[in-house]
Amino acid sequence: MGNPSESTERLAAFGRWLARERELRGLPREEVVRTTKLAPGVVEALESGEEGRMPPRAYVVGYLRAYAAAVGLDADEAVLRFEEAAAGPAVPAARGRRAGASARTVAALALAAAAVAGIAWALLRS
Numbered sequence: 001m002g003n004p005s006e007s008t009e010r011l012a013a014f015g016r017w018l019a020r021e022r023e024l025r026g027l028p029r030e031e032v033v034r035t036t037k038l039a040p041g042v043v044e045a046l047e048s049g050e051e052g053r054m055p056p057r058a059y060v061v062g063y064l065r066a067y068a069a070a071v072g073l074d075a076d077e078a079v080l081r082f083e084e085a086a087a088g089p090a091v092p093a094a095r096g097r098r099a100g101a102s103a104r105t106v107a108a109l110a111l112a113a114a115a116v117a118g119i120a121w122a123l124l125r126s
Helices: 004-024 029-036 040-048 057-071 075-087 093-125
Strands: none
Touching: 004 040, 004 057, 004 075, 029 040, 029 057, 040 057, 057 075
16 A cells, blocks of 8 residues: 555546536536535535545545536446545556466365365265
């Protein structure tokens, strides 16, 4: 994971993106507040990207969807951008390979156990 200052900068960049997209469409913040029925502080917090001002994460997704609809953005894209900004870079590939290898190992062991059980059952029946 990145350090806290990287996370802070990613969230701030996300907030700037939201504000810029709203401004490009010529919408004042007050109109977004009126359309979404979100508190002005919530809209300001989303656009600031300041983690300390953000609502609890469980609410952010719904707020972002409402914001995106009011501004004319794709809601899924807005949520995905927020999640990437909040979570940071994806898991490194090497880690993913180990997880995949682990799943293959479990599958191979399950197959081997099924084969042994089948052979034992056949021997007991004869």
